[in-house]
Amino acid sequence: MKNLLIVESPAKAKTIEGYLGKDFLVKSSYGHIRDLVKTDDAIDVNDNFKQKYEVPADKKAVVSELKKLAKEAETVWLASDEDREGEAISWHLYETLGLRDDKTKRIVFHEITKPAILKAIESPRGIDFNLVNAQQARRVLDRLVGFELSPVLWKKVKPSLSAGRVQSVAVRLIVEREREINRFKPEAAFKIVAVFHTGNLKESFKAELPQRFSEVEEAERFLAACAEATFMINSLETKPSKRNPAAPFTTSTLQQEASRKLGFSVARTMSVAQRLYEAGRITYMRTDSVNLSDTALQGAEQEIKSAYGEKYHKRRQYRTKSAGAQEAHEAIRPTYFDRHTIDGDNAEKRLYELIWKRSIASQMSEAEFEKTTAKIGISTRKEELVANGEIMRFDGFLKVYFESTDDDQEPNIDDNADNTLLPPLQQHQQVELRSMTATERFSRPPARYTEASLVKKLEELGIGRPSTYAPTISTIQNRGYAVKEDRDGKPRDYRVLELTDGRVSTSGKTEITGAEKSKLFPTDIGVVVNDFLVEHFKGIVDFNFTAKVEKEFDEIAQGMKEWTDMLHSFYGPFHTEVESTIKHADRATNERELGMDPETGKRVSVRIGRFGPMVQIGSADDEEKPRFASLRPGQMIETITFEEALELFKLPKKVGEFEDKEMTVAIGRFGPYIRHDNSFYSLPKGVDPHDVTTDSAIQIIKDKRQRDSEKIIRVFEENPEARIENGRWGPFIRFGKQNIKIPKGADVENIAYADVLKWAEADDKKPKKRGKKA
């Protein structure tokens, strides 16, 4: 074999092999092949941060194969990515495979196209050790931070916790956003919306007052004045406007759009994209670049011109906005633009179409609009109402794609005065008022993060990389620092003043506010850890810490700074801080005292207990044992009120007997329920668990039994505990507490009791599924 070329990704290797002739064998390193040993002695801080590396077990096979092939090859081409990590991979390969200078060449390319690769082969270079040193500084700093901070948390908070340059900032963002929301006091103001017509009722249109009234009396006076007024078009202005398409996808923008448009978690987006990439449908999905190769630009142009026509095409090159982008790859795009859709499962199809549309749109002409603004004078007031109309003159890129935004939560009522068509109007024309409303609206707190909007924020801060966004989001949830949840909203009253037929009437309405879907909430442990880190390691969890060290990594990469110098000046003060925190800091807690129990006169306090957040009445020193209750989902130590805490002790509650067995009402993980004879009966929606009486509890139990009995297909004579039932996915066998799947091909009508026993035994031997941690 003449040439061995090594890239990072096996899918990439396959593609490149097709571009190069028989003289090249193309193989993959599967990312990094070496890492710091997992133990605490990986870095010798007293010997210039000397590192101990090892080939992890799952990389041994790859390394030995590459080693063998490298020995046989005349020339080894190291073609890992052109960024810090890629350069380090080349260096680790060079060292680990025992390569020789005279038969090793380092090449780089930013796109997987034939011309780019051939060109790269014509201009090989050596390994850039400045870049390698920058990566070592990054790697060592992250290890030092993570492996010194985490043990501090084990001592001062609780074992197994973790902290790091990236994850701890992610948690901080969530905690601080939650506090902003808790502190937020909504301000009410009245928004005026009018409907006019031109005299012809069919030609009606909406207009809005730009300013709002904070007092109801002001709004009332305004409406009353309008009742007496005549209205005239004071000015009419028509302006052309344009909208440009968004840049093609990067990892972060793909995660955001897939979250908004398809409802995917960031992890789901990445795994679906990985499948598309491996199937050769899209380019590499972990990228921070918005750049498209010439091949791609040509492909898009050809497809747009043939599918939509010449005037829809406009060649565009985008520039990256995010700091710290390393741009080792292209933007995420389809490999073949003429494939509008692909085969595959539903998720694959939908994600592919999103990528196809976004990429195609990025090379299309702008959409053109004509925006008309009419200002309407009021004879009895000096304010003007404004009506906006918009006509699309040319759809351009909107033919295939429009980008959604994050702020579509809780849309204001009547908020769509924009983007509508206005009837033909003229200056000084009189218009007739049809109706006018003043609606009480409230200012909104900042939005909680979704997984994707948190990724966006991290990217803006330059924290994390395309390959780590999804894992980071998972880590902070797995460690119990944050949870992704839905929360019900609360009703809120608002007032509406209405002017019709010259009279102002007031009515009260109710809306639901604060409902959340799939948002990130901090947990109590997340709050404690965050506050501890902010107090003792302000520098590390500072939002600019990464940006600051990245700047130094860049200087190292340019050969302007010694990587060990940088680490020395960081590690000295950091380590001192770690030592003194271990020695002097108090154990972290967020215990709060809420007051005195009116019944017993004992202290009521909240804190994190062995099994999670809890309320305690009384103390361990008391003669009488203290009482405990766990907090409910959605409740937090920081925000729970005295009343809510006492409420937790009212349940579980005995509500009488039925069939000689006690009935108990409690709230569990899935909501309120009645427990009776070791069975659970959920309360119907809307029933307050405190209001359940003996009679209503019996009724709920009977109802549930009735519903269950309707599901029973057959009870086995041999054993009334064994029966066939209709479940959610069809019939199954209930055998005492065991639920057994009916094997494929079995004749449901003629199952014998012997079959049941056989299947039950087989089912018992199957490994039990791992229970999720609560």
Added chain:
DNA sequence: CAGTGAGCGAGCTTCCGCTTGACTT
């Protein structure tokens, strides 16, 4: 789907970034 909440202490936990399978459902 409960309630549980002491203390002792061996041995363990943990970072970020680059890549996929091997798993289970």
